[in-house]
Amino acid sequence: xLEVKEITCVFGGLxxxxxxxxxxxxxxxxxxxxxxxxxxxxxFNIVSGIYSRTSGQILFNGRDISGLxxxxxxxxxxxxxxxxxxxxxxxxxxxxVMVGLHTKSHCGILACALKLPWxxxxxxRIRSRALELLDYVGIAELAEQSAxxxxxxxxxxxxxxxxxxxxxxxxxxxxxAAGLNSRETWELGELIRKIRDLGVxxxxxxxxxxxxxxxCDAIVVLNLGQKLAEGTPRQIQDNSAVIAAYLGEG
Amino acid sequence: xxxELLKFALFAALVLVAAPLYFxxxxxxxxxxxxxxxxxxxxxxxxxxxxAGQISLGQAAFYGLGAYISAILTTTHGFNxxxxxIFAALAVGALAFVIGFPILKLKGHYLAMAxxxxxxxxxxxxxxxxxxxxxxxxxxxxxxxxxGSISFDSDMKNYYLIWxxxxxxxxxxxxxxxxxxxxxxxxxxxxEVAAQVLGINARLLKVQIxxxxxxxxxxxxxxxxxxxxxxxxxxxxxxxSVELLTMVVIxxxxxxxxSFLGAALITLLPEFLRAFHxxxxxxxxxxxxxxxxxxxxxxxxxxxxxxxYLRNTLGGKGGADA
Numbered sequence: 001x002l003e004v005k006e007i008t009c010v011f012g013g014l015x016x017x018x019x020x021x022x023x024x025x026x027x028x029x030x031x032x033x034x035x036x037x038x039x040x041x042x043x044f045n046i047v048s049g050i051y052s053r054t055s056g057q058i059l060f061n062g063r064d065i066s067g068l069x070x071x072x073x074x075x076x077x078x079x080x081x082x083x084x085x086x087x088x089x090x091x092x093x094x095x096x097v098m099v100g101l102h103t104k105s106h107c108g109i110l111a112c113a114l115k116l117p118w119x120x121x122x123x124x125r126i127r128s129r130a131l132e133l134l135d136y137v138g139i140a141e142l143a144e145q146s147a148x149x150x151x152x153x154x155x156x157x158x159x160x161x162x163x164x165x166x167x168x169x170x171x172x173x174x175x176x177a178a179g180l181n182s183r184e185t186w187e188l189g190e191l192i193r194k195i196r197d198l199g200v201x202x203x204x205x206x207x208x209x210x211x212x213x214x215x216c217d218a219i220v221v222l223n224l225g226q227k228l229a230e231g232t233p234r235q236i237q238d239n240s241a242v243i244a245a246y247l248g249e250g
Numbered sequence: 251x252x253x254e255l256l257k258f259a260l261f262a263a264l265v266l267v268a269a270p271l272y273f274x275x276x277x278x279x280x281x282x283x284x285x286x287x288x289x290x291x292x293x294x295x296x297x298x299x300x301x302a303g304q305i306s307l308g309q310a311a312f313y314g315l316g317a318y319i320s321a322i323l324t325t326t327h328g329f330n331x332x333x334x335x336i337f338a339a340l341a342v343g344a345l346a347f348v349i350g351f352p353i354l355k356l357k358g359h360y361l362a363m364a365x366x367x368x369x370x371x372x373x374x375x376x377x378x379x380x381x382x383x384x385x386x387x388x389x390x391x392x393x394x395x396x397x398g399s400i401s402f403d404s405d406m407k408n409y410y411l412i413w414x415x416x417x418x419x420x421x422x423x424x425x426x427x428x429x430x431x432x433x434x435x436x437x438x439x440x441x442e443v444a445a446q447v448l449g450i451n452a453r454l455l456k457v458q459i460x461x462x463x464x465x466x467x468x469x470x471x472x473x474x475x476x477x478x479x480x481x482x483x484x485x486x487x488x489x490x491s492v493e494l495l496t497m498v499v500i501x502x503x504x505x506x507x508x509s510f511l512g513a514a515l516i517t518l519l520p521e522f523l524r525a526f527h528x529x530x531x532x533x534x535x536x537x538x539x540x541x542x543x544x545x546x547x548x549x550x551x552x553x554x555x556x557x558x559y560l561r562n563t564l565g566g567k568g569g570a571d572a
Binding site: 048050069070071074075079080082086087088089090091095098099100101102103105107108109112113114115119122123126162163165166 | 422423425426429430431432433434436437439440441443444445446447448449450451452458459462504
């Protein structure tokens with residue numbers, strides 16, 4: 001469903017990604033792993049439209065989406081979360097999810113300013129849907145709190161709820177377990193499986209190997225901007241090139 | 251909370267209606283009309299600055315364009331003033347929309363510079379295009395607004411007219427900020443990338459709100475022109491753009507009520523500082539410094555603090571449930 005074809009990205013003299021190609025299958029959880037500086041986050045930023053690539057192509061459901069801006073990608077059904085959760089700190093938890101429902105609502109400036117009846121109905125629908133989503137990730141009781149006051153782990157759940165609000169076909173998660181304790185990480189794994197079972201294809205960049213090996217159906221390994229290997233968790237664990245990259249060539 | 255707000259609103263409305271009867275026309279009433287006009291302008295800027303987080307140092311230009319378009323269309327070309335007002339707002343909104351696309355690509359200081367540049371260009375055009383605008387000596391003889399046989403020719407009548415318009419704008423702005431559009435604007439303010447990743451077309455929305463802000467300024471400009479019946483370029487210079495910015499910041503960024511407080515303070519303050527004669531500017535400056543240091547949330551934050559304190563001490567019930 002998502003095909004990355006010979007993506008190259010050059011920053012000045014640094015080749016961050018060098019002709020990386022792989023395909024992600026629908027309904028699977030795919031992990032993108034690799035040592036620090038391998039180009040994982042760069043890859044995510046390119047796929048989600050935040051950085052522009054130097055060359056190469058990205059196909060989403062067969063359509064060329066390379067170079068589209070992030071908001072257009074989101075409307076096509078490709079959403080992402082950030083390593084350092086990007087919440088709207090001035091707003092409540094509920095409002096954060098309501099922003100996620102922006103593309104699921106349509107009233108324009110005039111309808112909103114004049115409080116037209118269909119705007120009120122829409123607002124009600126957005127609110128109850130947002131509560132449902134908070135309930136889904138298990139933080140409904142925090143709805144009225146300020147998003148800035150959330151502990152990191154809950155903030156992560158909020159960011160996931162907000163991304164789910166878009167009803168994405170594919171969700172890219174950048175190091176979702178970063179900053180979580182082991183219990184929270186385990187719960188996150190369960191949540192990621194639940195999200196896949198909703199029919200959402202999940203791609204995660206992750207350093208927590210236990211989580212990756214536990215939840216992923218497929219794994220892509222990057223090293224120094226190049227694809228080193230891809231396969232099932234078992235194949236990757238037994239791959240000598242991957243072991244060498246992680247432990248050093250010695 | 252809702253009921254208290256309603257009581258407060260009723261009280262405010264009563265004060266607004268009664269004020270002109272108390273002051274019996276005269277100079278103070280004239281100042282209160284300007285509180286209304288400036289409130290409208292501050293709300294326009296606040297939508298942009300306080301909600302979307304985009305600065306504009308060219309608001310006076312939109313205000314001036316509204317005033318001059320109304321003046322020229324009605325006086326030189328004999329248009330109906332109400333039609334001219336609508337036309338001016340649409341034209342200014344369209345202009346803002348067109349220039350907004352390249353300008354709002356910029357951020358921070360660069361955006362401030364670009365809008366400043368726009369303000370200066372408009373000022374120069376008004377000043378130099380003497381055949382059309384009368385140049386530096388101004389544009390006299392603008393007709394008053396009228397409905398049927400009622401002509402808005404006194405301070406008192408204009409007071410009511412302009413305050414009805416101001417409250418209307420205020421209501422629309424509050425509705426807007428409490429809707430999906432308002433949430434999207436605040437999202438852009440907090441993190442533009444995160445907003446975009448959620449499917450919000452940040453660029454388009456910023457330009458749209460810039461145009462709305464310009465239309466509100468234009469409307470205020472038209473009302474001003476028909477009230478004073480004379481316009482001159484000096485009213486619409488850079489200085490006034492900065493004054494509007496001060497009103498919005500002092501009142502409270504991101505609060506529509508705050509914009510009213512800020513506009514009221516900055517408009518009324520010079521009147522109170524008259525007593526200090528030549529030193530008034532020092533007090534003015536000192537007050538602004540103290541305000542920004544100790545009340546960064548603006549007057550609305552100070553008001554909320556006092557309100558909660560009074561509720562807790564006098565009302566006897568907790569403020570946390572509000």
